[in-house]
Amino acid sequence: MHSLIISLQSEFYKSRKTLAFWSSILLPLLLCIAISLGFIFKYQDLIKHPPQILWFYFISPISGIMGSLLLPILVIYNTYAVTNMEYKGDTWKSLFSLPLSKLSIYTSKFLYIIFLTFLTMFLFALLIIASGHAIELIRPQLEFGDYNPNELIFKAFGKLFLSSIGIISIQFLMNIMWNDFLKPFGLGFLLTIICSIMANVGWKYAVYLPYSFPSLTVMNIMSAKKGAELIIFDQAIINSLICGAVVFIIGYFIVAKKTIK
């Protein structure tokens, strides 16, 4: 456990100056600022809507693009960036020649990518809520404060986060196996497009495709807008977690046998 904690500390220390780390923070910040500006400048078109709908208008563009493209791409990029740091400096050999268990080195990287994704989703939830209330301060006509969306927003972004675990594990495995940008990135991107389409056309087996999980989650969030209850642990999320656990274990056996040339 101690070696897992210090490996995690090291992951943070190594990546705190990288684009992967900052993109996890800047992405929600910039998107929320952009949408807030839209609300502030176009407020007259929005006055007529009740607060519940205002919140959904704020969330919809973020979660829509998030599910179909942004979340998978963010995960694909973060996974690549965190593993590529070791390939780039040829540092796998020094990591594995330290008195640390291979399991803790492997787990810390996996957990760190999960943490970065969690950080982005958490910041999205937090910044959306903060932005809504900030907009009301500037444009009191937009009465965001009359509806409390906190639970729904945290549930939605929590669910989006959980839907990405399956993709994280697959991308992580691909990056561990290949010292390459194109293979994991290209394959991940292709799978995202195909599976997103599968989910959107309502293919019944989409619930078994890890790259469909974020799209399915967004569809679920959108239906909550119409009054349906947002259940976090639906089949897609359970499958995402199962996929994450299974691929993580397979990946460990690959790492344990990995030849550091």
Added chain:
Amino acid sequence: MSNFAIETVGLTYNFGAQTVVKDLSLQVPQGSIYGFLGPNGAGKTTTIKILLNLLQSPSDQVFIFGKEINSNRIASLKRMGALVEQPAIYAHLTGKENLVNRCILLGIKRSKCAEMLSLVGLTDAANKKAGKYSLGMKQRLGIALALISDPELLLLDEPTNGLDPNGIIEIRNLMIELTAKHGKTILVSSHLLAEIERTATHVGIINKGQLLFQGTINELHDLSKPSVKIETDNQEKAIEILSNAGAEIVQKDGQTVSVIFKTKADMGTMNTLLVQNGVTVFSIGKERKDLENLFLDITSKN
């Protein structure tokens, strides 16, 4: 308790169908500077990676301080520091941050970084991105990373690569100091005998994965026995005369013949003998093969 910091017993390692290390039995005594020599591609780096468990060896073939490496991986690595091939550094971090990161991973106080930077002469470049370091500076940083945990056993794979003459001398002195004053054991690989013959106490020579020589540096010197090189107008006759006189011929070519040197008087006798038998002696002299040639001789035999 084994007296060897490193011991391999009939170590064999294959990359697919290719055998890269064959029946290697290294014995690195504690407190020694062990020069691990061999031409490029001889299997030195592969052996070092096996010693670090980066490549998995068959069980009961590699022992670090008497303990089998596969079943004592973490305990063994705790006592080792290594620099393998080009230094493994994070280019986006500064030299100091690279060391701090290592301190985090090894649970060492961060104050150790300044000491290490000063030791390898990188104090002024501590806050410069390591990616912008010259090859020599990267090598120094790699050595600092290997030394930071104060390991009992250091594995240095061609540590002077990219260093200027001053840097080479500094590393040489550092190795001597580490063994003499601090009782460390160092295995240092090189493809140049001249580079380590001044520091090494023990030498292992490897080629094509096989250990061709292992012993103290003095035992290596002893291999280089002096000989008498004689140039005459009639080689065949000279060889016949010398052989009949009981001289041991070690080398012959079109112009010269070399026999084992015994004494100066014996050398004079050989000269007289040749002249008296009608052979004109153009030159006769004692010569000793230098270690570099000896190394080439040893490695060219397999």
